Amino acid sequence: MPSVRLPNLMKYYVDNQREIAVPAASVAELMDNLLAQYPALRPHLFDAQGSLRRHFNIFVNGANIRDLNGMDTPLAEGDKVLLMASAAGG
Amino acid sequence: MLPELSHEEILRYSRHLLIPEVGLDGQRKLKNSSVLVIGTGGLGSPVALYLAAAGVGRIGLVDYDVVDATNLQRQVIHGASTVGQLKVESARAKMLDLNADIQVDVYNEPFTSENAMRIARDYDVLIDGTDNFPTRYLSNDVAVFLGKPNVYGSIFRFDGQVSVFDARRGPCYRCLFPEPPPPGLVPTCAEGGVLGVLPGTIGTLQATEALKLLLGVGDPLIGKLLLYNALDMSFDFVTLKKNPKCRVCGPNADIHELIDYEEFCGVPGHDHEDGSAGADWDIEAPKLAAALSLDPSLFLLDVREPHELQISALPRALNIPLGQLASRLSELDSAREMVVFCKAGTRSARALELLVSAGFKKVKNLKGGINAWARDVDPTLPIY
Secondary structure, X not given: OOEEEOOHHHHHHOOOOOEEEOOOOEHHHHHHHHHHHOHHHHHHHEOOXXXXXXXXXXXXXXXXXXXXXXXXXXXXXXXXXXXXXXXOOO | OOOOOOHHHHHHOHHHHOOOOOHHHHHHHHHOOEEEEEOOOOOHHHHHHHHHHHXXXXXXXXXXXXXXXXXXXXXXXXXXXXXXXXXXXXXXXXXXXXXXXXXXXEEOOOOOOOOHHHHXXXXXXXXXXXXXXXXXXXXXXXXXXXXXXXXXXEEEEOEEEEXXXXXXXXXXXXXXXXXXXXXXXXXXXXXXXXXXXXXXXXXXXXXXXXXXXXXXXXXXXXXXXXXXXXXXXXXEEEEOOOOOOOOOXXXXXXXXXXXXXXXXXXXXXXXXXXXXXXXXXXXXXXXXXXXXXXXXXXXXXXXXXXXXXXXXXXXXXXEOOHHHHHHHHHHOOOXXXXXXXXXXXXXXXXXXXXXXXXXXXXEXXXXXXXXXXXXXXXXXXXXX
């Protein structure tokens, strides 16, 4: 099944895991299943209208889903999903 | 015409001259080039030191801050002897000690929409070593408008990001992040901390990319972004493309000049904590001490992370970390007077907003947090 890697900051909401295997056939399904399992993530990832917050980017095997099929991007066995948030520290 | 190197310079740069990709001509190119380092903190420290050592002819430093003791865990260009000095002056002295043949121009001022184009115009490469979102968007837009590469790095705890944004050849920062996070959702290093060596790792990568750009060698990190995690020792590369909807570098761009970046981001252009929720909601540490002596049962809510309580704590305070507050409101009595605090007052100000929006009315924010309490009321507690 595909796996998703979250920013370090998010690991507190997912039992300190960095990478989580999530059964899903698309990015949307992966997010649904991830949030069903870890509802505390929702306000961090999605705004009140249910859209992914715009300081997040989702990559599938290194490609931005914006350049693929967005949340409908299909996922296959072994695909690596990466959730990246902007960070300002310097 | 590239400048000549003196015999002393040839000796100094001997290890560069031996590399075919640099050689004598490359070193002369570096001597003829200029880099603006925006921010002289965690990232700016290694960037400025290594670019100075490498012989970049002119290096500009922008920072308005002074060196303080909490900087020294990671900002290695400064030292105990320069605490209290202007960061740009502290950094310049160290750079010139390392290499007196270069020129270091200092701008002891915040990088703002008013001065940014003037300051950045005469440099070949910009380096984003800032610590806040407004200045990151500003640095990006300046680079796009002036047609210069912006070597980007950012850090938080154990995570780092590096890329080269050059809108002429690839995406810009706004292509990737069209909007900043909502205020308060992403903690700063001042709130959340950062591993001291992390800016060393990320800053030296930024310095490497800058040298490659100046020399015109190798593959710059344009259209790619490196995500580094120190705990996993993982280096992940992702591909970035130009965003056709980008408001500064896309085909239908509608932002053609610098804007008000603090307004755009909803946060100030620095990562200092002012620790205030507004005059109506704040209580100063000495006033809280007086209130507690009259009513020792006054309810105190500590919204820091549990590990911070080992550093300093107030007796009888209930600890609910800010991230858990929304789901634990039922543990609190809205009829009771309450003072919320954290390290320096920023997280507690956010907690206060949350409490007020949930109907709590008798809430105050300890201005300046437990650090202000340690400074003004109980000096036996450490300040962190």
